[in-house]
Amino acid sequence: MRLYPNRILRKKAARASRRDAEELYGKLVAEMINYEGIGLAAPQVGIDKSIAVISDKYFDNLDRPLLLLNPRVVKKSGSQSIEEACLSVKGVSRKIKRALQIEVETGPDDDRKIIEASGLLAIVMQHEIDHLNGIVFVDRAPFPARCWLRLKAKINKKKKESESGCD
Numbered sequence: 691m692r693l694y695p696n697r698i699l700r701k702k703a704a705r706a707s708r709r710d711a712e713e714l715y716g717k718l719v720a721e722m723i724n725y726e727g728i729g730l731a732a733p734q735v736g737i738d739k740s741i742a743v744i745s746d747k748y749f750d751n752l753d754r755p756l757l758l759l760n761p762r763v764v765k766k767s768g769s770q771s772i773e774e775a776c777l778s779v780k781g782v783s784r785k786i787k788r789a790l791q792i793e794v795e796t797g798p799d800d801d802r803k804i805i806e807a808s809g810l811l812a813i814v815m816q817h818e819i820d821h822l823n824g825i826v827f828v829d830r831a832p833f834p835a836r837c838w839l840r841l842k843a844k845i846n847k848k849k850k851e852s853e854s855g856c857d
């Protein structure tokens with residue numbers, strides 16, 4: 691897992707092809723299950739491609755993990771917030787204001803589709819799409835909380851590295 695402030699979490703992910711999706715979907719789903727995430731974006735595991743997956747475990751309307759391929763929010767309305775956390779931002783959480791309902795365009799270039807989502811699924815989709823644009827959830831916190839959360843995440847990453855270091 692790449693941890694904030696790793697640079698890959700800060701860049702816009704490269705456009706992905708249908709073939710990239712076929713190669714990476716299973717791998718990303720396996721990583722997501724392994725880390726017990728509700729969603730996972732490719733850059734979080736070091737892959738510079740605009741692909742993310744969302745677990746079907748928490749959503750009755752999904753019959754398998756959802757694939758987002760070069761996703762783009764095309765419409766949003768309303769607002770909601772829940773306490774968010776992220777596998778890549780160590781040991782911090784914070785309520786983040788998000789749209790309540792969204793429409794997301796996703797898919798390979800020759801087969802783009804619109805997915806509508808609301809509630810928790812809309813939050814997770816916005817969180818993962820942010821990752822593909824180089825944004826982590828703490829960036830959306832207001833000042834000065836934003837700075838404090840970033841600092842804490844950096845300290846937590848250092849702590850984790852010094853615990854697991856063997857030299």
Ligand SMILES: [Zn+2]
Nearest residue numbers: 775776777778
């Ligand atoms: Zn995240």
